[in-house]
Amino acid sequence: MLSFDPVNFICMIINILILFFIAKKFLFGRVNAIIAKRQEEINLSYSTADKVTKEAKENRREYQMQIAELEKDKSDILDKAMKEADERKAAIIEKADADAEEILQKAREEASHIKSVAEIDHDKKVEEIVFDVAARLAGQAISEEANSELYDKFLSQAAGSGAGKDR
Amino acid sequence: MDIAEELQAELEIPTAFTIPIGGGIAINQTVVITWCIIAVLFVLILILTRGFVTQNPGKRQALVEAFVVWIQDLVSSNMNEKAQKYAPYLCSILLFLGVSNIIGIFNIAPPTKDLRTTVALALMSIVLVQVAGIREKKVGGWLKSFAQPIGVMLPMNILELFIKPLSLCMRLFGNIFAAFVIMELVKMVVPVVLPAALCLYFDLFDGLLQAYVFVFLTSLYINEAVE
Numbered sequence: 001m002l003s004f005d006p007v008n009f010i011c012m013i014i015n016i017l018i019l020f021f022i023a024k025k026f027l028f029g030r031v032n033a034i035i036a037k038r039q040e041e042i043n044l045s046y047s048t049a050d051k052v053t054k055e056a057k058e059n060r061r062e063y064q065m066q067i068a069e070l071e072k073d074k075s076d077i078l079d080k081a082m083k084e085a086d087e088r089k090a091a092i093i094e095k096a097d098a099d100a101e102e103i104l105q106k107a108r109e110e111a112s113h114i115k116s117v118a119e120i121d122h123d124k125k126v127e128e129i130v131f132d133v134a135a136r137l138a139g140q141a142i143s144e145e146a147n148s149e150l151y152d153k154f155l156s157q158a159a160g161s162g163a164g165k166d167r
Numbered sequence: 168m169d170i171a172e173e174l175q176a177e178l179e180i181p182t183a184f185t186i187p188i189g190g191g192i193a194i195n196q197t198v199v200i201t202w203c204i205i206a207v208l209f210v211l212i213l214i215l216t217r218g219f220v221t222q223n224p225g226k227r228q229a230l231v232e233a234f235v236v237w238i239q240d241l242v243s244s245n246m247n248e249k250a251q252k253y254a255p256y257l258c259s260i261l262l263f264l265g266v267s268n269i270i271g272i273f274n275i276a277p278p279t280k281d282l283r284t285t286v287a288l289a290l291m292s293i294v295l296v297q298v299a300g301i302r303e304k305k306v307g308g309w310l311k312s313f314a315q316p317i318g319v320m321l322p323m324n325i326l327e328l329f330i331k332p333l334s335l336c337m338r339l340f341g342n343i344f345a346a347f348v349i350m351e352l353v354k355m356v357v358p359v360v361l362p363a364a365l366c367l368y369f370d371l372f373d374g375l376l377q378a379y380v381f382v383f384l385t386s387l388y389i390n391e392a393v394e
Contacts, residue, residue, distance in 0.1 A: 013287045
């Protein structure tokens, strides 16, 4: 109990050292190694998650940039189309105006032609009446009354042909 | 045989066997019990730490990990940053002392009842303390530390070199020895019921408490040495 012999004392020291070696290597060493490895895996997972998040954010930024570019392209295309449409509209209206003007011009020219033809016809008829009256006056002696009657007839014929020309 | 003789007989550390070298080297029971404790712990450790995985650990692994982390925290919490590297040794000592002190439950004489065990532990602890001091302060700084805070403290500090291990070993030995004596006396006087109840205090509570006190004091000495 209270005796002290060096052999057993040294044995005890060796025993304690052996136990320390066993506990350090097989218990604390193993458990700490597995905990460290797990921590490493967790850190790796976190870093991977961070990396994936960064990549996702980068992709999102790229997509947003692409969308912005597409929006800009869309706007440009729409502006261009609107401009082209306006130009074409203006050209069509201009052409329509020109066509209308041409048609009007033609119509005016035709009306003028018809008018001139009608005037010529009227003049011819007046001429014919005049010739007819002149022939009648020259061919027969007529009284003052008959002459006046003939003159009225001529005027009414002339008036009738003038009204037709005006129409 | 009277009580004193019976007690004397119980307190004797018998020789387990003799190695036939020279005049014969007697190996006492404490050493053999310590071998058994080491063997049992070794087998238990091998079984319990087998097939550890990093993901989805089983209940066994979770319990072992929780125990190891707890015991390491218990020891490390008393130590400063420079002293942390000595924590594994103190954890091993805590484990050994814990098992050795509570082994009386199984009616086996605790190794710490033998003065040789506590002297060996105390000597190793104090060597560790001094080695830690020398490693941290180098030999010159370590020698100078004996004259700190003032030169007049030199004799006291040199005495401390012997007082500290003596107090460590005597505290542990005295507590375990006294507990053993009390338990033997109680068993002689009241053989039933009372020993079972007192065993909870002397073998379990006091045993674990003394193991912790030993490790706690050693960690304090290491802290002082490396500061």
